[in-house]
Each structure stands twice: as structure tokens, then as C-alpha cells.
Amino acid sequence: MGEFLPYGHQWIDDNDVEAVVRVLKSDFLTQGPLVQRFEEAILETCGAKHCVAVANGTAALHIAVAALELDSGVEGITSPITFVASANCLVYNGITPKFADIDPRTYNIDPQAIQERITERTRVIIPVHFAGQPADVKQIAQGARKRGITIIEDAAHAIGSIDENGSRIGDCRNSDMTAFSFHPVKNVTTGEGGAITTNDDALFRKLQLLRNHGITRDPVLLSQNPGPWYYEMQEIGYNYRLTDLQAALGVAQLSHLDAFKKRRREIVARYNQAFSNLPHLTVPFERTGNDSCFHLYVVQIDFDAMKTSRTQIMELLRKQGVGTQVHYIPVHTQPFYRKRFGYRDGDFPVAERYYGRALSLPLFPKMSDGDVGRVIDAVRSIVEG
Numbered sequence: 001m002g003e004f005l006p007y008g009h010q011w012i013d014d015n016d017v018e019a020v021v022r023v024l025k026s027d028f029l030t031q032g033p034l035v036q037r038f039e040e041a042i043l044e045t046c047g048a049k050h051c052v053a054v055a056n057g058t059a060a061l062h063i064a065v066a067a068l069e070l071d072s073g074v075e076g077i078t079s080p081i082t083f084v085a086s087a088n089c090l091v092y093n094g095i096t097p098k099f100a101d102i103d104p105r106t107y108n109i110d111p112q113a114i115q116e117r118i119t120e121r122t123r124v125i126i127p128v129h130f131a132g133q134p135a136d137v138k139q140i141a142q143g144a145r146k147r148g149i150t151i152i153e154d155a156a157h158a159i160g161s162i163d164e165n166g167s168r169i170g171d172c173r174n175s176d177m178t179a180f181s182f183h184p185v186k187n188v189t190t191g192e193g194g195a196i197t198t199n200d201d202a203l204f205r206k207l208q209l210l211r212n213h214g215i216t217r218d219p220v221l222l223s224q225n226p227g228p229w230y231y232e233m234q235e236i237g238y239n240y241r242l243t244d245l246q247a248a249l250g251v252a253q254l255s256h257l258d259a260f261k262k263r264r265r266e267i268v269a270r271y272n273q274a275f276s277n278l279p280h281l282t283v284p285f286e287r288t289g290n291d292s293c294f295h296l297y298v299v300q301i302d303f304d305a306m307k308t309s310r311t312q313i314m315e316l317l318r319k320q321g322v323g324t325q326v327h328y329i330p331v332h333t334q335p336f337y338r339k340r341f342g343y344r345d346g347d348f349p350v351a352e353r354y355y356g357r358a359l360s361l362p363l364f365p366k367m368s369d370g371d372v373g374r375v376i377d378a379v380r381s382i383v384e385g
């Protein structure tokens, strides 16, 4: 890496580049054979029955919710501490976004808080595996699924993570679908890209339709078959296809996932050790048994007690070449969510308190030991004062 360390960064090696170049020299830049190969590689990684690769993680969430064909006006629940896409996918589908507060230790949505938010109109819950740490989907599902509520995991941060029951994120053992993102800051990348895994045959077929304008050519699905030109548009779908260029990169990237995960966990362990005795700073907590492919390293800093501000700390770190970011501004406090749904400050106090103290430090597998040491020295010098 150069002098400046961003909070996240991709790692593309020569094999990855060659995989993409091979597609560029082939007959199909899109709708060729690589997309299915990528889907199979995701299934090998996650252990689910079906996979549908799409243009990005937001598209994955959009059609996962669309596939449920819910009436508008029903409710969905997600975490306030997530990227806006986890809630926007509900709004795209005319579903009222509700939130349940987070667990103050894991920063994941709190299953108990979900219980308190469920109404007779709740149809879908979208737990987010924040920072790569598995949310307690098993417990969330126990209360919800017997009430007919669908669970869609937002695993944009969490490909490669394993939960405390030994379940790989994406195997959908306790959920209906899992959505992934392959944006360059995520654990593996295709540039832009996403995918949905599911064990449900009907949802799988619906997702394939929705990815491609709602169009099918499958003779088994057609209502008539007058000739070889014939296709039917059976749903209102989208062009959410992934290209073969991206899929080739995805296959190559997935072959690095184990090594990436190992390196991410090494860096997290070094940070935890270096920072655990610092005043005013709390290191991330990992639930016993979770084996997280950490996507983010988020510390909580008591800026007030330090008599400073987050802006000032970010500026001081930036001067030492250390990039930081804040994940995330609570979604319910975004102007759109306030205006459209009437959310206010104070609605989700644990999330808001978390937000007030959150800071993500650089975490990506390409960081050298020297880079990690540089972050540690910079944070120590600033937080110890």
C-alpha cells in the first residue's frame, strides 16, 4: 500500500487480472458461462442449494424482498446500524420500514428488540451481520418463522463468516434468503456485484426471473411454445444481471477468501491486543463461538470524556496517514426516513449512542504488518494523549 491507509481496500492479484482478461478475449462479456460458475463457487463457499448472482448487493436485497410478493403497507424490520440499502429494499417494494435497536456489545440487531417490534403486519425481518459478525439469526427465526415471517439475511459484510452453531453465513439454515455484496471494500469483490442464496426452489426461480426483466425461455415454465424465438415476460423484473467479466473476477476472488479471512482475523487480534487497555476506547466484542470474517474494525471512543471530537480525531489520524470512517449513521435519522416515516432522534437510543462513539479503523487483508503497526502507533499516540 501507499502512504495513506483507507478503512478498506480490495486485493487483486495477477491471477484475478488474468481471469478477467480471458473473458475479455472470449465470446461472451455477459450472459456467458462464468456467472453460473461464480454461483457454484458461492454455493461451495456457503453451502446453500441455490444462488442467483446479480449486479450489486442493493439489487440482491431489492429482488429478495420483491420475490416475496408482499402487499404494500405491510411492515419489515431491520437494524438502524447498517447501510441504507438494508432498509431501502423495503421501501422499493412499498413495505413500511421498521427498526429494532441493536445489542450494545455486538452492534447487531437485538433479537429481543425485534420481538417487541413485531406486529400482525410484520412480514419480513432483515438481520444484518454487522462488520462480519454473525447476527443471532437462529434466535430471531425462532420467534418469527412460526408466525409466517420471512427472514432475509443481509450478509454484505459476512461472506466467509461462521456462526456459533457452525453454520456458514449464506447456508440459509435459519432463513429464507441471504444477500451478499461484492463491492470493492467488502470481503471479496467483483467491482460491483451481489448474490442471493436460498434453499427454496420457488424463490430461486422467482429470483432468476426478477434478475432478467421477468423474462423466461425455459420450456417448462412457458404457457405455450410456438417456436424457437419465443420467450415470455411473466413478472415485472429488472436488468440486474452480473457480467461475465465480474463473475470471472468473483471466482478468482473466492479462491482467496480463506487467506483473506485469516489475515483479517490476524489484524483484528493485533488491534484488540494493542487497544484493549487504552482509556476511553472499547474494542469490538466477538460472541463466543462466532468465527467472523471481520469486514470492519469498529472501535467505540468516548470523545466527550477525552474532551475532543470525532472530527478532530479523524483529522489527527488522517495526518498520520490513517483513514477512518463511520459505520453507520443510524438509518432512521436520515432525512428521507424522518420525512417519509416520521422517525426522530431518540427512537433507537442504543444505536444512536453507538453512532456517537463509532470509528472504523483500516482493516483489509493487503495491509502489511508495518501498516498495522502504523495504525496502532497512531491510535495509541492520539488516544493516550
Ligand SMILES: *Cc1c(COP(=O)(O)O)cnc(C)c1O
Pocket (backbone or CB within 6 Å): 056, 057, 058, 059, 082, 083, 085, 086, 128, 154, 156, 157, 180, 181, 182, 183, 192, 193, 194
Ligand atoms: C454494501 C452494503 C449493501 C449494498 O451493497 P452494494 O453492492 O453496494 O449495492 C447492503 N447492505 C450492507 C450492510 C452493505 O454494507
